[in-house]
Amino acid sequence: MTTRQEIVEPHAAAACWRALTLLAEAVRGHGAPIRRCSLLIGDAPAVCLDSLTPPAGDGWRISLCLDGESASNGPPAGAGESRYRLDDLIVLRRLTDSTLPSDAAALLEIYLPYCMAPVHARRVRRSFTVSHFAQSLDGRIATDLGDSRWIGCTENLVHAHRMRALCDGILIGARTLRTDHPALTVRHAEGSDPIRIVVGGGVDVDIDCLARAGPGRILLIGEGKEPASPQVERLALPTENGRIGTTAILRELYRRDILSVYIEGGAATTSAFLAENNIDVLQLHISPLIIGPGISSFQKPAIRSVAESVRFDSHVYRSVGDGMLFVGRAAS
Ligand SMILES: NC(=O)c1ccc[n+]([C@@H]2O[C@H](COP(=O)([O-])OP(=O)(O)OC[C@H]3O[C@@H](n4cnc5c(N)ncnc54)[C@H](OP(=O)(O)O)[C@@H]3O)[C@@H](O)[C@H]2O)c1
CATH class of the missing domain: 3.40.430.10 (Dihydrofolate Reductase, subunit A)
Known part of the structure; x- marks a missing residue:
């Protein structure tokens, strides 16, 4: 039997990049302040902003708490969900274990902070x-x-x-x-x-x-x-x-x-x-x-x-x- 992960794993980095571009677009179009967001990295990437329910579907679910928001404020992490936190605008910390392949995790770590640039721009x-x-x-x-x-x-x-x-x-x-x-x-x-x-x-x-x-x-x-x-x-x-x-x-x-x-x-x-x-x-x-x-x-x-x-x-x-x-x- 083929598992979920085997379906998406070979494409993890490409799927992660697509999810990141989707996130950047969503944050840009979202006028209100954002405290947390979730990403689905898989064949059909998806993004939820300020929702307590992570996007459903096949792939890796990533939850992100933004600066000032405590990771424990949200609901408990679901199965297969990894938690991250953006401490300032350049440091993304992993809070829970992730099964995300390392090349995809590296993309998240480097580029996810820049998806939040509109939040900062609107502040200043x-x-x-x-x-x-x-x-x-x-x-x-x-x-x-x-x-x-x-x-x-x-x-x-x-x-x-x-x-x-x-x-x-x-x-x-x-x-x-x-x-x-x-x-x-x-x-x-x-x-x-x-x-x-x-x-x-x-x-x-x-x-x-x-x-x-x-x-x-x-x-x-x-x-x-x-x-x-x-x-x-x-x-x-x-x-x-x-x-x-x-x-x-x-x-x-x-x-x-x-x-x-x-x-x-x-x-x-x-x-x-x-x-x-x-x-x-x-x-x-x-x-x-x-x-x-x-x-x-x-x-x-x-x-x-x-x-x-x-x-x-x-x-x-x-x-x-x-x-x-x-x-x-x-x-x-
Ligand atoms: N290695 C790299 O990553 C990299 C990246 C980029 C560039 N470069 C190299 O850097 C060199 C160019 O750098 P550069 O320092 O000589 O010039 P530059 O920064 O590219 O251009 C300076 C010019 O831009 C205009 N300008 C910039 N800011 C301005 C402002 N606030 N108000 C008005 N005008 C402004 C002015 O043009 P005017 O005086 O004509 O009005 C100024 O003389 C090139 O050799 C290029 O190959 C390398």
């Missing part, structure tokens, strides 16, 4: 941000000439595309667009493309490479002439000394229902968000290579003592391919 009334870089051991994201392909490994590329699929928007600075001509679409994971957002660039920005790469919406934030493509919307926001405040950017994106943004650099753009305390989660993929002179991950005014450094309230290191992923929440 601005888009939730996750920034990502692939950097060398000596802290470079590109050579002196701007070459950055590829500092990260294939597994890092898959990770970045999964993050794109979970976020409503992906944002880069104008110089990264000029140098890299990226597509900013989701190609190495299953999921839909985020809205592509470029900051700066004036009249000089070539948005066509993005328009050619995919039919989705593109937002160009900054002054300049109206773009020709109907896909592209230009959004002018107030500037100070030529710079647009990153809080104004995130409030405007939130107003447009873009609740989570994946910031993919470059250094000047990410540093502007960091300086205004507008990076919620920082992801740094550290690759085993040394570049020497090049573009540093962060541009910051000099500090006099180490005590003035940017610190992190919580952080984890994960092994990704031949590199390491640092994930941290900067202290405010």
Whole structure:
């Protein structure tokens, strides 16, 4: 006789990823605060938000308590149900044993927290941000000439595309667009493309490479002439000394229902968000290579003592391919 688990086990990781994308969509569409949720990981994944009854069907049932909600407040765990708890926005703890295969459990651990980004965005009334870089051991994201392909490994590329699929928007600075001509679409994971957002660039920005790469919406934030493509919307926001405040950017994106943004650099753009305390989660993929002179991950005014450094309230290191992923929440 074939058991339930034998039916779904070979597809556990794929089913888990589908359940996660479903969860991200459900949380996004759920206006009210969420205290707990349940997932069914199987051939027909399902999600229940704030319901005491877990979804029924074949597969693994996962219950999640959110920050501040005690795991013992809910009903007792049912047969085959595993309990997790999201302690802050990046640490997912397993509270009960799980029979979920380890590759699927790893996907939950890494990506489930980002499905909750809309909850956080609604609390602070601005888009939730996750920034990502692939950097060398000596802290470079590109050579002196701007070459950055590829500092990260294939597994890092898959990770970045999964993050794109979970976020409503992906944002880069104008110089990264000029140098890299990226597509900013989701190609190495299953999921839909985020809205592509470029900051700066004036009249000089070539948005066509993005328009050619995919039919989705593109937002160009900054002054300049109206773009020709109907896909592209230009959004002018107030500037100070030529710079647009990153809080104004995130409030405007939130107003447009873009609740989570994946910031993919470059250094000047990410540093502007960091300086205004507008990076919620920082992801740094550290690759085993040394570049020497090049573009540093962060541009910051000099500090006099180490005590003035940017610190992190919580952080984890994960092994990704031949590199390491640092994930941290900067202290405010
Ligand atoms: N390894 C990685 O993970 C990674 C990721 C991304 C990029 N990169 C590399 O990073 C390099 C580019 O980084 P970068 O630091 O030189 O440039 P960047 O951050 O990509 O772009 C900076 C430009 O974006 C515009 N901009 C950004 N924030 C703005 C704000 N708040 N207000 C107004 N304009 C704003 C400005 O454009 P204007 O001055 O033109 O208006 C600014 O000069 C490239 O070589 C790329 O390959 C590496």
